[in-house]
Amino acid sequence: MATHSIGEGAHASAKKLRTRPLAASVILIGGLALLALSMALSISIGAKAIGLSAVWDAVWHFNGDLTDHQIIRSLRMPRTIACALTGAAFAVAGSVMQGMTRNPLADPGLLGINAGAGFMLAICFAFIPHLLFGQLIWMSFAGAAGATALIYGLGSLSRGGLTPVRLALAGSAVSALLLALSEGIALKYRIGQSLDFWLFGGAAGVRWAQVDVILWWIGGGLLAAMLLARYITLLSLGDETAAGIGVRVGWIKLIGAVIILILAGASVSVVGFVSFIGLMVPHITRYLVGVSYRWIVPCSAILGALLFVLADLGARMVRPGSETPVGALIAIIGVPFLLYLARREGREL
Amino acid sequence: MAAKSIYAASDTKRRAKAWSTVVGLALLVVVVFIVSMNTGYIRLSPLDVGKTLFGFGTDKQSLILFQFRLPRIVISVLVGAGFALAGCILQGITRNPLADPGLIGVNSGASLMVILFVALRPSISASPPYTLPFLAFFGAAAAGAVVYFLAYKKSDGVSVLRLVLVGIAVQAGISAAIIVLTQRLNPEQYQFAATWLAGSLWGANWKFVLTLLPWMAVLVPFVMSKARTLNVLSLGDHLSVGLGARLQRERLLLLLAAVALAGSCVAVGGAISFIGLIGPHLARRLVGSRHEILLAASALSGSVLLIAADTISRVSDTPTGIIVAIIGAPYFLYLLARAR
Numbered sequence: 001m002a003t004h005s006i007g008e009g010a011h012a013s014a015k016k017l018r019t020r021p022l023a024a025s026v027i028l029i030g031g032l033a034l035l036a037l038s039m040a041l042s043i044s045i046g047a048k049a050i051g052l053s054a055v056w057d058a059v060w061h062f063n064g065d066l067t068d069h070q071i072i073r074s075l076r077m078p079r080t081i082a083c084a085l086t087g088a089a090f091a092v093a094g095s096v097m098q099g100m101t102r103n104p105l106a107d108p109g110l111l112g113i114n115a116g117a118g119f120m121l122a123i124c125f126a127f128i129p130h131l132l133f134g135q136l137i138w139m140s141f142a143g144a145a146g147a148t149a150l151i152y153g154l155g156s157l158s159r160g161g162l163t164p165v166r167l168a169l170a171g172s173a174v175s176a177l178l179l180a181l182s183e184g185i186a187l188k189y190r191i192g193q194s195l196d197f198w199l200f201g202g203a204a205g206v207r208w209a210q211v212d213v214i215l216w217w218i219g220g221g222l223l224a225a226m227l228l229a230r231y232i233t234l235l236s237l238g239d240e241t242a243a244g245i246g247v248r249v250g251w252i253k254l255i256g257a258v259i260i261l262i263l264a265g266a267s268v269s270v271v272g273f274v275s276f277i278g279l280m281v282p283h284i285t286r287y288l289v290g291v292s293y294r295w296i297v298p299c300s301a302i303l304g305a306l307l308f309v310l311a312d313l314g315a316r317m318v319r320p321g322s323e324t325p326v327g328a329l330i331a332i333i334g335v336p337f338l339l340y341l342a343r344r345e346g347r348e349l
Numbered sequence: 350m351a352a353k354s355i356y357a358a359s360d361t362k363r364r365a366k367a368w369s370t371v372v373g374l375a376l377l378v379v380v381v382f383i384v385s386m387n388t389g390y391i392r393l394s395p396l397d398v399g400k401t402l403f404g405f406g407t408d409k410q411s412l413i414l415f416q417f418r419l420p421r422i423v424i425s426v427l428v429g430a431g432f433a434l435a436g437c438i439l440q441g442i443t444r445n446p447l448a449d450p451g452l453i454g455v456n457s458g459a460s461l462m463v464i465l466f467v468a469l470r471p472s473i474s475a476s477p478p479y480t481l482p483f484l485a486f487f488g489a490a491a492a493g494a495v496v497y498f499l500a501y502k503k504s505d506g507v508s509v510l511r512l513v514l515v516g517i518a519v520q521a522g523i524s525a526a527i528i529v530l531t532q533r534l535n536p537e538q539y540q541f542a543a544t545w546l547a548g549s550l551w552g553a554n555w556k557f558v559l560t561l562l563p564w565m566a567v568l569v570p571f572v573m574s575k576a577r578t579l580n581v582l583s584l585g586d587h588l589s590v591g592l593g594a595r596l597q598r599e600r601l602l603l604l605l606a607a608v609a610l611a612g613s614c615v616a617v618g619g620a621i622s623f624i625g626l627i628g629p630h631l632a633r634r635l636v637g638s639r640h641e642i643l644l645a646a647s648a649l650s651g652s653v654l655l656i657a658a659d660t661i662s663r664v665s666d667t668p669t670g671i672i673v674a675i676i677g678a679p680y681f682l683y684l685l686a687r688a689r
C-alpha cells in the first residue's frame with residue numbers, strides 16, 4: 001500500500017514524465033488482434049500454402065488424417081508460437097534492462113548476454129551433443145548468467161559505473177570474445193555451418209518439445225517482469241531517487257537480472273541470436289505509451305512478439321524454398337535504428 | 350628557475366628510462382623471434398636453426414624454416430606492429446583507452462569482402478595470391494569510410510562518442526550480411542572462410558610479406574612523424590583547437606593512416622582483434638603517454654604479442670586470432686573494470 005501511494009506521488013512530482021494509458025490500451029488490444037492475425041498468416045504461408053480456414057480447423061478441430069493438419073500441428077504451430085514467445089521475451093528483457101540501467105543502448109544482444117548463452121550452447125554441441133532440450137536450456141541459462149554477471153561485475157567494479165557508451169563497448173567486446181571462442185570450438189569440431197545459422201537466429205527447427213519447455217520459462221519471466229514493473233519505473237528515475245523513496249535497489253536489480261537472463265537464455269536456446277528486438281521495441285513502446293513500465297512491459301511484449309512473427313514470416317518469403325536467417329532481416333531495421341541512436345549519442349532516458 | 354631545471358632533469362631521466370624500455374622491447378622481439386623459429390610441429394634446435402640460416406641445413410630443414418616458418422614469423426612481426434600502431438592512433442584521437450581497429454569496422458569490412466570473394470569465385474586456389482589482400486584492404490577502407498561519414502555531423506565533425514556507437518552499429522550490419530552470405534557457401538568454401546575469419550595468418554608466404562612491406566614502409570614513418578600531433582589531439586577537442594591544431598584535418602589523416610595500417614594487416618593476417626587494444630596499453634604502462642616513444646613501444650609490444658600468440662597457435666593447432674582473444678580478453682576486462 002505504502003509503496004503504491006509513494007509511487008503515484010513520484011509520478012505527480014515529475015512533470016516531464018507522462019503516461020498514456022489510452023494509447024497503451026489501444027496497443028494492447030489492437031496489438032493482440034494484429035498478433036493473432038499475423039500468427040494465423042504465418043501458419044498458413046509456407047512451402048505449402050494452406051488456407052486460413054484450414055488453419056482454423058487444424059487448431060480447433062484437429063483431424064490427424066489430413067496432411068495439412070499434420071503440417072500445421074507438428075511444424076508450423078510450434079514455430080509460430082516460439083516466434084511470438086521469444087519476440088516478447090527479447091523485448092521485455094530489453095525494456096527491463098533499459099529501465100533498470102537507464103541506458104538507452106541496453107539490449108541482451110548488444111550487451112553480450114545472448115553471446116554468453118550461445119557460447120555455452122556451442123560447448124554443448126561440441127562436447128555433449130546428445131543433451132535433451134530440457135537440459136540444454138539450463139546450459140543456456142548458465143551462459144547468459146555468466147555474461148550478465150560479467151557485465152554487472154564490470155559495472156560495479158569500474159570507477160564511477162559504466163556510462164551507456166562504455167557499457168556498449170564492454171558488451172561488444174564481451175560478445176566478440178565469446179563469439180571468437182564459439183568460433184574456435186566450431187572450427188575445431190567442424191560444427192560451424194550448422195552452428196552459424198543458429199547463431200544468427202532462426203525458428204525453422206522448433207518443435208513442440210522445445211515450446212513446451214520455454215512456454216513455462218518465458219511465461220514465468222514475463223509475469224515476473226509485470227510484477228516488477230512498478231519498481232522498474234522507480235529505478236528508471238535514478239538509483240538515488242528510488243532508494244530515497246524506499247525501494248530496495250539491490251534486490252530489485254538482482255531480481256531484474258534473473259528475469260533478464262531467464263528470458264534471454266530461454267529465447268537464445270530456441271531461436272539463437274536475435275539482437276535489436278530488445279533494443280528497438282522498448283524505445284518505440286516508450287515513445288508511444290510514456291514512461292510507466294506497467295504499460296511499457298506488456299506493450300513491449302506484444303509489439304516484440306508481433307515484430308518477430310512478421311520478421312520470421314518475411315524470412316520465409318524473401319527467397320521461397322529456403323530460409324533467410326531472421327536475425328539478418330531484423331538487422332535491416334535494427335542497424336539504422338542503432339545508427340539513429342548513435343547519432344543522438346545515446347542520449348535520452 | 351630552479352623548479353624548472355629540476356623538472357627538466359627528471360623529465361630527461363624519465364625519457365631515458367622510456368627509451369631503454371623500448372630497446373628492451375626490441376630485444377624481446379628478437380628473443381621471441383628466435384624461440385618461435387625453434388618451435389613448431391617439427392622442432393628445430395637452435396643449432397639447427399643457426400646452421401640452416403647460414404645455408405648448412407638439410408633440405409628439409411631449410412624448407413621448413415624458409416618456406417613455412419620464417420615468412421609466418423615475419424608476417425606476425427609486421428601485422429602485430431601494424432595493428433598495435435593503428436590501435437595506438439585510435440586510442441589517441443578518440444581519447445578512449447578501449448579503442449581498437451575493430452571498432453571502426455575495419456575487421457568486419459575486410460571479412461565481408463573475403464566472404465563475398467569466396468562466395469562468388471568457384472575455386473579458391475585458382476585465383477592469384479594478391480587478389481584477396483587487396484580486396485580485403487578495400488573492404489576495410491570502405492567500412493572505415495562508412496563509419497567515419499555516418500559519425501560525421503556538420504555542427505561538430507566527428508565526435509568520439511558517435512564514432513564508437515556508429516562503429517558498433519555498422520559492425521552489426523556487416524556481420525548480418527556475412528551470416529547471410531556464409532549460408533550460401535559449400536562446406537569447403539565455408540571452412541576456408543571461417544578459418545580466415547578466425548585470423549589464421551593463412552597467407553604465410555614471402556609474397557604476402559612483400560605485399561605488406563610497402564604499406565608498412567610508407568605508413569610507419571608517416572605515423573611516427575605525426576607523434577606530436579597525436580600528443581595534442583589526445584588532450585581533447587577544445588584544448589587542441591586552442592593549441593592551434595587543425596583538428597578535423599589532422600584527425601582525418603590519422604584515421605586514414607590507421608585504416609590503411611589495420612586494413613593491410615587484416616588483409617594478410619585475417620581478422621585478429623585485441624592486438625590493437627592490448628599492444629598500446631602495455632606500451633603506455635611501460636613508457637607513459639608521449640607518442641614519440643609510445644608509438645614505437647606499441648609497435649614492438651604488438652609484434653611480441655602476435656609472435657607469441659602465433660607460436661602457441663602453431664603448437665596447439667588453433668587459429669591465431671582465437672589464441673589472441675583468449676589472451677586478450679581477460680586483459681581487456683581488467684582494463685574495463687579499472688578504466689575511469
